[in-house]
Amino acid sequence: MPPGAPLTWYLGLSAVVFAIGTVGVLVRRNIIVIFMAIELMLNAVNLTFVAFARSLGSMDGQVIVFFVMTVAAAEAAVGLAIILALFRNRETTNADELVTLRW
Amino acid sequence: MTAPVFLLLAVLVVAAALTVVAHPSPVYSACALVVTLFLLSVFFVALDAQLVAVLQVIVYAGAIVVLFLFVIMLLNLTQPESRPTAGVPVVAVAVGGGIGIAALVAAALRRVPPAGAPALPEGFGDTAALARRLFTAYVLPFELTSVLLLVAIVGAVGLASRKG
Numbered sequence: 001m002p003p004g005a006p007l008t009w010y011l012g013l014s015a016v017v018f019a020i021g022t023v024g025v026l027v028r029r030n031i032i033v034i035f036m037a038i039e040l041m042l043n044a045v046n047l048t049f050v051a052f053a054r055s056l057g058s059m060d061g062q063v064i065v066f067f068v069m070t071v072a073a074a075e076a077a078v079g080l081a082i083i084l085a086l087f088r089n090r091e092t093t094n095a096d097e098l099v100t101l102r103w
Numbered sequence: 104m105t106a107p108v109f110l111l112l113a114v115l116v117v118a119a120a121l122t123v124v125a126h127p128s129p130v131y132s133a134c135a136l137v138v139t140l141f142l143l144s145v146f147f148v149a150l151d152a153q154l155v156a157v158l159q160v161i162v163y164a165g166a167i168v169v170l171f172l173f174v175i176m177l178l179n180l181t182q183p184e185s186r187p188t189a190g191v192p193v194v195a196v197a198v199g200g201g202i203g204i205a206a207l208v209a210a211a212l213r214r215v216p217p218a219g220a221p222a223l224p225e226g227f228g229d230t231a232a233l234a235r236r237l238f239t240a241y242v243l244p245f246e247l248t249s250v251l252l253l254v255a256i257v258g259a260v261g262l263a264s265r266k267g
Contacts, residue, residue: 009113012208012209012212015208016117016120017117020201021124023197024124027193032174032175032180033132036171037124046143047147050146053152054228057224059227062152062228063233067241069159072163073162073167073255077170077256078259080174080259084177084262084263093180
């Protein structure tokens, strides 16, 4: 680790950001903001990967981050297309009103 | 990265992340998301992941958040929601659970042995080193990624262009 900031600090920051993202997914009702909170969680995990890659001296963690970013880009494209289709059919982005699949 | 710089940036990251989650207007949430992603890329640079940091800014802060803003503008969601969050019990449980997760991780981190900084190989984290791993050990997942992106493009166009 670089001097000054040990590995555990990075892991702690990552855990805090991940927890904030989790709370956002659970609490917010706008599906676009829920989506943003998911991106926040993905980024927290990326920070963990990069911190461990630096700590272990291995490039593999950074390669995984590369893949996570690719999957996040694909996920954002498809997810926002779904949101568009939903809005076109239902005129809402509020998760409370999108309950067709609720049993 | 020295400890004071780390702490300052960490506070800014947490504040921006809280803004993403808490702000009633989705446009402000997206802007706060850009700030969060930029600050995280600073951490990536400090951790010798230069290419990942650049990709973070280009792909995440550039492409993905612009896509978010584009959809927000397209759907005209600039007005704050009348009731942006779930009911009070759900909020209380979620916030309590979030603090619980953070406390659990903090407790677990006390047991992590202090990792000595290993001697890094020459060019650790630069484009050549990452590309070498990507095109040797990870070449199959890398090629599958292109299939995934193709499927995502076809799916997104198909979903977004469907009538009625």
